[in-house]
Amino acid sequence: MADLTAPQFTDANAARQALEAVRWPNGPVCPHCGSVDDNVTKMEGKAHRPGLYHCKGCKGQFSVTVGTVYERSHIPLNKWLLATHLLAAGKKGTSAHQLHRMLGITYKSAWFMAHRIREAMKDTSTEPMGGKGQHIEADETYIGNKPGVKKARSTHHKHAVFTLVERSGKARSFHVDKVTAKKLAEITRNNVSLESTLNTDEALRYVKMGKGFKGGHQVVNHSKGQYGLGDHTTNSVEGFYSIFKRGMKGVYQHCSEAHLQRYLAEFDFRYSNRATLGVSDKERATKALKGIEGKRLTYRRINERTATPSLG
Numbered sequence: 001m002a003d004l005t006a007p008q009f010t011d012a013n014a015a016r017q018a019l020e021a022v023r024w025p026n027g028p029v030c031p032h033c034g035s036v037d038d039n040v041t042k043m044e045g046k047a048h049r050p051g052l053y054h055c056k057g058c059k060g061q062f063s064v065t066v067g068t069v070y071e072r073s074h075i076p077l078n079k080w081l082l083a084t085h086l087l088a089a090g091k092k093g094t095s096a097h098q099l100h101r102m103l104g105i106t107y108k109s110a111w112f113m114a115h116r117i118r119e120a121m122k123d124t125s126t127e128p129m130g131g132k133g134q135h136i137e138a139d140e141t142y143i144g145n146k147p148g149v150k151k152a153r154s155t156h157h158k159h160a161v162f163t164l165v166e167r168s169g170k171a172r173s174f175h176v177d178k179v180t181a182k183k184l185a186e187i188t189r190n191n192v193s194l195e196s197t198l199n200t201d202e203a204l205r206y207v208k209m210g211k212g213f214k215g216g217h218q219v220v221n222h223s224k225g226q227y228g229l230g231d232h233t234t235n236s237v238e239g240f241y242s243i244f245k246r247g248m249k250g251v252y253q254h255c256s257e258a259h260l261q262r263y264l265a266e267f268d269f270r271y272s273n274r275a276t277l278g279v280s281d282k283e284r285a286t287k288a289l290k291g292i293e294g295k296r297l298t299y300r301r302i303n304e305r306t307a308t309p310s311l312g
């Protein structure tokens, strides 16, 4: 954990400079037209709020938060940086209630901030996971309760999640309507290199999918009491679900279906940038700061449908 009394967490100007250094390592870039260097000048003087730049290229003005999930917020930038750090650090995340208390802002503001930061954490890379000689573990789990669906011993009343974990690497999770062989195969094809070896449990839905993997399909038979023989394991994806479930239960309590994919993005992000892969809390927070760009529109669309915050 970084020093939470550091200037970028307590002072809005210091926060702005810290964010400029992360977003613009080679100097400011106009978010409207891409102009740089001499075409961009800092607007000095009392008439302007600090951090404002003028662009000769498009005659526009901008600051470092334009085009990011922090844009047009009344929350001071140092609180944004602190909230981003808190959500990026640790294993299980930080609830909107904790942010509300720690940052001295309303619960509603804290809730919206946390969801914007989750957007920043979303993995937008299209590079396939795995590859020759690498293992991909796939599994599904169920969480929460669908409103209005009777609780049963089966899983129909719960939300289904499908996760792909690159052994000793990153995780990608997907909220799916229904767990079907077709759906899981489609997600897997779009995210994984078929040169990899697939590792799953004995569920029949993986049989056909597994045949497509050049590295083969290794199956763990849990019903026969097998919990991993050599590298025939699904221990990584089970470990991921264990952190996810403890986090959702302990920190987030209730999570509606509309927001589940964003919570998954948050848990994927921390897992994919975990300490055992050599990523420090500070590096993880910096990575989240780099992700604030270009996600504003996505957020707005989601925001419009969910004007009223609920718990979680």
Ligand SMILES: [Zn+2]
Pocket (backbone or CB within 6 Å): 030, 031, 032, 033, 034, 035, 055, 056, 057, 058, 059, 060
């Ligand atoms: Zn411009």
